[in-house]
Amino acid sequence: MLGVMPYMGKKMEQLAPGIPPLDITIPSYSAEYAQGLITKMSDEARAFYKSIELGADLVYPLIYGFAFALLIAFLWRKIGWDKGLLKWAIFFPLIGMIFDYGENFSIVNLINQYPTPTASTAQTAAYFSLGKWSFVFASMAAMIIGLLTWGWKARVSK
Numbered sequence: 001m002l003g004v005m006p007y008m009g010k011k012m013e014q015l016a017p018g019i020p021p022l023d024i025t026i027p028s029y030s031a032e033y034a035q036g037l038i039t040k041m042s043d044e045a046r047a048f049y050k051s052i053e054l055g056a057d058l059v060y061p062l063i064y065g066f067a068f069a070l071l072i073a074f075l076w077r078k079i080g081w082d083k084g085l086l087k088w089a090i091f092f093p094l095i096g097m098i099f100d101y102g103e104n105f106s107i108v109n110l111i112n113q114y115p116t117p118t119a120s121t122a123q124t125a126a127y128f129s130l131g132k133w134s135f136v137f138a139s140m141a142a143m144i145i146g147l148l149t150w151g152w153k154a155r156v157s158k
Helices: 004-015 031-040 043-053 056-079 084-112 119-156
Strands: none
Touching: 004 043, 004 056, 031 084, 031 119, 043 056, 043 084, 056 084, 056 119, 084 119
C-alpha cells in the first residue's frame, strides 16, 4: 500500500500538473479553491482522481486508522495510561478515518458535479479534510508522546 499512493500521486501530477489533490492539502482549503481545482483538471485527471478516491483511498484509511489505534493502545498500556480519560486517545485515528471517508466521498461528489461543482459540497469536503488532518495529527502526537514516555520510563527504571 505504501508504494501505491506515491505512484498514484505521480500519475496525478502527470495528468494535472501543478494541481495537487485536495486530500493532501493541509489543513484544509476554501470552497472556491476546491471548486476551481476540480474545474481546472482535465477529464482524464478527474476520472483518475475519482478512481483513486473509490479505490486505494478506501483501503488506505482502514490501514492507517487501525494501525495507529493499535499502536496507541499498545503504548498507552505499556506506560499505564490505558485508564481514565487518556484511554480515549486510541479513538483519534478511527475518528480521523471516518473524516477521511467523508472527505473522499465529498471529493467524488465534487467530481460528479463537474462542470459546476457546488460551493456547499466543496465546503463539506473542506470540513472533512480539516477534521481528518486534526485527528491524524492528534494521533501522531499521541504516538510520539507514548513512544517518548515509554522510552523515558524504561531509561529511568534502569
